[in-house]
Amino acid sequence: DGIFNDKVKIRQADPSDAESRYGIFANDFIKDGELILEIPRSILLTTGLERQEVPLECDLVHILAEELTLGSKSRYAPYVNYLLATQSPRLIQTAWSDAGKELLLNILRDDSDEPLPPSEVTEWFDECEGFEDPMGIFATELVITRAWDNTMIPVYDMISHRNGYWFNTNCNDIEGDEPIR
Numbered sequence: 001d002g003i004f005n006d007k008v009k010i011r012q013a014d015p016s017d018a019e020s021r022y023g024i025f026a027n028d029f030i031k032d033g034e035l036i037l038e039i040p041r042s043i044l045l046t047t048g049l050e051r052q053e054v055p056l057e058c059d060l061v062h063i064l065a066e067e068l069t070l071g072s073k074s075r076y077a078p079y080v081n082y083l084l085a086t087q088s089p090r091l092i093q094t095a096w097s098d099a100g101k102e103l104l105l106n107i108l109r110d111d112s113d114e115p116l117p118p119s120e121v122t123e124w125f126d127e128c129e130g131f132e133d134p135m136g137i138f139a140t141e142l143v144i145t146r147a148w149d150n151t152m153i154p155v156y157d158m159i160s161h162r163n164g165y166w167f168n169t170n171c172n173d174i175e176g177d178e179p180i181r
Helices: 058-074 079-087 100-108 120-126 136-146
Strands: 008-010 020-027
Touching: 058 079, 058 136
Parallel strands: none
Antiparallel strands: 008 020
C-alpha cells in the first residue's frame, strides 16, 4: 500500500563495504515537490497516545524493546529485523564505555564534570523505570536517534536530511490520518 519512488534506492553508503550503513540514495534527478515515498500508517510503530512534551518517550521505548525482543515474531518483523541487523548498540556517547567517554572528552578538551549530552539513556533508568537490560538501552538509543516524537517510521527514518537554512525535506503531519509522505 505504500509508495517508493523508483528514482531512489535503499543501499549501503559504500556498496563495496559490507559494514557500511544503509540509507536512501537518489539515483536520478528528483523534482521539487515530487513524492519520494508514502508510508502507510498501519506499519508505524507508535504508542498510539498523544505526543508528550518530555525529553524521552518512555512508552515508545518500552514498546520498541518488546518488539526487538520478539524479533521475527514481532508484528513489525521486517523493520525490527532491519534495526537488529544494521544498527549498532552504543549509538550515542552517553551509552559508550567509560574509556570511550573519557577519550571523547580528551579530544574535546572538556574538563568539566557535566555529563555528556544527550542524557536520555540515563533517563531510561530514572524516568522510564527501565532496568539494566541491553535491549531496553538499545531501544532507548534507537528512539533518541530515529523516532519522530512517539513514532518510529520505517524507511522514512533512513532519509538523511538537514534542518534550518538547509532544510531539504517536506513531510506531512504525522499526527493526522493520511499516510506519511
